[in-house]
Amino acid sequence: MEQGIFNSTYQSLIESFEKDHLPERSFEDETLLAKRAAAFQVFSRKGFPSIKDEEWRFTNLNRILKQDFSLRPPSISFAKAEESIAGLDACRLVLINGVLAIEQSDVLPEGLIFLDTQAALANPSYSQLLGSIAVDDNNAMLAFNTAFFKNFYVLHVKAKKLIEKPIHLIHKFSEAGSPSIIPYRLLVIAEELSESTLIETFHSDGQASVLASYVSEVQVAQSAVLHTHLINAAAEDLNLIHHREVEQFKTSVYNNSNLALGNAAFIRNNFNCRLKGSVTETNLLGSYITNGTQHVDNHTVVDHQMPNSNSMELYKGIMMDRSHGVFNGKIFVRLDAQKTNAFQQNNNILLSDQATINSKPQLEIFADDVKCSHGSTVGQIDEQALFYLKTRGISEERARKMLIEAFVLDVHSRIPIKALQEYVLQLLQAKLDTDSLVTA
Amino acid sequence: MLKIKNLQAKVDDKEILKGIDLEIKAGEIHAIMGPNGSGKSTLASVLAGNPGFEITGGEALFEGKDLLDLAPEERAREGLFLAFQYPVEIPGVSNMTFLKTALEEIRTHKGLPPLSAKEFMQLLKQKQELVELKTSLVNRSVNEGFSGGEKKRNEILQLAMLEPKLAILDETDSGLDIDALRVVAAGVNKLRSEQNAFLVITHYQRLLDYIVPDVVHILFEGRIVKSGSKDLALQLEEKGYDWLREEVVGG
Ligand SMILES: Nc1ncnc2c1ncn2[C@@H]1O[C@H](COP(=O)(O)OP(=O)(O)OP(=O)(O)O)[C@@H](O)[C@H]1O
């Protein structure tokens, strides 16, 4: 017997699959429908993962599934998404409750295409790739998404194209009537020798009450360079379960920054990079600043399958109040992956006695000629540094802010786009203003 | 300016300051000497408000205000400054932001508007020249990767920027080469006036050749056991502390 969560949200999802969901999807081809059916089997057998599942030990979905979320066609009346980043010259694409708001989206530069659900599914090469990068055989949340997703987008960067202007994909969640579960997905294809940047930001209007299930599959072809950024600036009403699966081929470069700087009640990121070619480079940056009762869980996998690849992962977290952070970073170095260089570091500061961090690095190394290092720390604010700042007339609160900003600076300062860096700093400062750091 | 009476402090049940009396007036320079572990840095820390020490008795008035009642940042804003014996490194906080923030807080306390970016840079440049600190260091994180001497100069740069009423220099001279010593001393001499005062903690007479004290105190096992003119420093240089030990224990 599977030890999942089989609550009323689960029950209503199971019931709606054949009754409401499949009839809506009758335009889809058989291969996709077969994928959905198989995924549905996995999800119905396993249920939502409970804390008995090793991968979910510290993250209790029961907490957010206390209320019933229903799967309904997302609203089509679009609120205007105001979220843009000052000074950032980017092409905006706006998704509201998972649905593309065409009239709010920009025209894309040459060399790159973005397809909406209908267009994406009309092309068999895309629907075939769907679910083949992120394979859901045994993953209930991934299977849930495959079975139930309503919208599917494709961002396709053509070979040898250097796209200088970043694509800014805005995920906005707004009032949807009653609590809704919104499954949708994205496929990113970066063809050979291309270079491009995708910035994704998450926002909500405070009345959304949403559980978003977002899956992004990313293919970085030979010698391609792809920069992606995920910045969560949503309000408390957002619960997000995101799965990203990246496959990288020979001599490709993939850089990501994954920042939780908003107030979303719940975030779970599964971030898996499969390094399927040799001489690849992967840089994963992350930060999470949490307060109140926020829960942010980052599970990452860096899977070195071929020789001579480098990976660097740096995640830093600050937990205030009663918030809870989880970091689980796995590095695999397969037998063939000789001369791997893999670095992983997770540093945390707890600003309150009642805040929690569960940090667990895991290394599984099967090759012998490799350089791997990992480290994990949990600490408090450096009292000596704090005293030093105060002896120069700087207030306790301001001094704490300076030290916190300094702590995450080595993550944020590596974001290569100036306007984005400034945006991140603003979010961080706004976040630190919401909390009384002194009484922590 | 500063009046300390019977000040006592301990850390982890260990008594360190056992009743200090000290009075410093505007325009004066006092030196404190004393063997390792006698409590010199503890006195400095306690005056600056280090929460690691527990005050067990006595009082300290600064410009008539109860110093011990003020938070460290309030003491700084009132015009107290401590140049640390071991300045801490603060990676990620730029020296520039740090100085700017500190100056702003202190000016606000004095009812002055913040300096414009240009005014700040001009002031910084001027003070930087005074202590001969390289611009590349000013642009780095606070003390991060600074040499011992560079850290000390950075302390004096802060002193010069913040213009306190009373500056306590805790072994600012140790670790300085002779040129740096001259620079630091020249900086202090340039900053001294009838309105401010200095308390200089040192082991070496040579600093006092450059910064000439009005009074020299000897701190020994948590007490000031002797005070005198600058000649006292010479005497110590010559005879060490042994004669004192005998005198104190004997008397
Ligand atoms: N945080 C602390 N915990 C325990 N003991 C301490 C602490 N700080 C100081 N002490 C002790 O208090 C005594 C006085 O130390 P302090 O640093 O004030 O000496 P000092 O006169 O400045 O010496 P030095 O000339 O070596 O700088 C020493 O015995 C020291 O070990």
Ligand SMILES: [Mg+2]
């Ligand atoms: Mg000392």
